[in-house]
Amino acid sequence: MEVTVVEQILKANDALARANRARFDAAGVLALNFIGSPGAGKTALLEATVAPLQNEYRLTCIEGDPYTTRDAERIGRLGVPVVQINTRGGCHLDAAMVGQALESLDLGGADLLLIENVGNLLCPSQYDLGEHLTVAVLSVAEGADKPDKYPAAFQRAAAVIVNKVDLLGMTDVNLEDVTERIRALRTLCPGFCPLGPDGRRDGGVGPLAEGAGPHTPVIRREPPVRPALGQAIIARRRWTSPCV
Amino acid sequence: MVHELSLAQSIVDVVTENARGMGIRRVRRVTVLVGEWSAVVPESLEVGFHFLAAAAGDLFDGVELKVTLEPVEGACTACGHRFAPGHTGLTCPACGGVARLMTGTALQIQSYEGE
Numbered sequence: 001m002e003v004t005v006v007e008q009i010l011k012a013n014d015a016l017a018r019a020n021r022a023r024f025d026a027a028g029v030l031a032l033n034f035i036g037s038p039g040a041g042k043t044a045l046l047e048a049t050v051a052p053l054q055n056e057y058r059l060t061c062i063e064g065d066p067y068t069t070r071d072a073e074r075i076g077r078l079g080v081p082v083v084q085i086n087t088r089g090g091c092h093l094d095a096a097m098v099g100q101a102l103e104s105l106d107l108g109g110a111d112l113l114l115i116e117n118v119g120n121l122l123c124p125s126q127y128d129l130g131e132h133l134t135v136a137v138l139s140v141a142e143g144a145d146k147p148d149k150y151p152a153a154f155q156r157a158a159a160v161i162v163n164k165v166d167l168l169g170m171t172d173v174n175l176e177d178v179t180e181r182i183r184a185l186r187t188l189c190p191g192f193c194p195l196g197p198d199g200r201r202d203g204g205v206g207p208l209a210e211g212a213g214p215h216t217p218v219i220r221r222e223p224p225v226r227p228a229l230g231q232a233i234i235a236r237r238r239w240t241s242p243c244v
Numbered sequence: 245m246v247h248e249l250s251l252a253q254s255i256v257d258v259v260t261e262n263a264r265g266m267g268i269r270r271v272r273r274v275t276v277l278v279g280e281w282s283a284v285v286p287e288s289l290e291v292g293f294h295f296l297a298a299a300a301g302d303l304f305d306g307v308e309l310k311v312t313l314e315p316v317e318g319a320c321t322a323c324g325h326r327f328a329p330g331h332t333g334l335t336c337p338a339c340g341g342v343a344r345l346m347t348g349t350a351l352q353i354q355s356y357e358g359e
Binding site: 147151183 | 257329
């Protein structure tokens, strides 16, 4: 007997992600999921993001790593409530892990949740955590071909931050080439705004959802989700770095 | 292979639940659709599936996993041209317009055969 069962393989994860998203929405929290290679500078970007935002917004954070609590300690030192998830070798965060971490966080006392995924450009692109926006971080040291090699990760992202641009002179990477690769892929993403600040020195995630500020978006369309807080953050931040 | 294992577990869970509801005692074949841009290695998915199916008991004795690959296809929003994204990603090769991804990211259980 042939039985037709059209079910998403990630059905269980998707259901848990929807539950997480409902919790974020109920608490009025904007949730961002940061993905990128190990060493792309995700944690450094978060550190750079926290400082300018925490006077105006109540931040909270979930850190994902296979092992160690180093990243949580770094974010915790900035006075941000943070939970470290150790996947014990697992290659991505999933919605169940995030849901569990939420039990230890006071969502009602937060405006913005920063989730740093496990360093990996493959699996995290498949797992919805319930976030409103995904941000991909790519360091120039990784090479210009990563968007082509890992299209799903960059396609999922509402914004791509090209990081460690101060190392450009030490690589054979041409910034225009990287940008072109990202643009070519991201023509399929409705929320794309090109971003190029060096996260370590000036960065943060301010302009991620819209092309406000000194840069010109390639495709200026509404992102899939644009909570009020996201707009507020974008409107209030000033960006001095040149946009790629 | 790490995340293929959790996907395989999900396949085993979904089919087990459905088969129980249908009174099916033996699942012969499970058919899944896997997109080329889904970041899944079909061979790893198969290995993981067979490992977990064996652990799940008699229901999956001798089961086969049939993986259908879903190719990536974009459709230009300007001129309607449909194409397989190559080096230019989803920029339309015909007119340079913006294309939407139509297929290629599926991760779906389609059917199973049981008795």
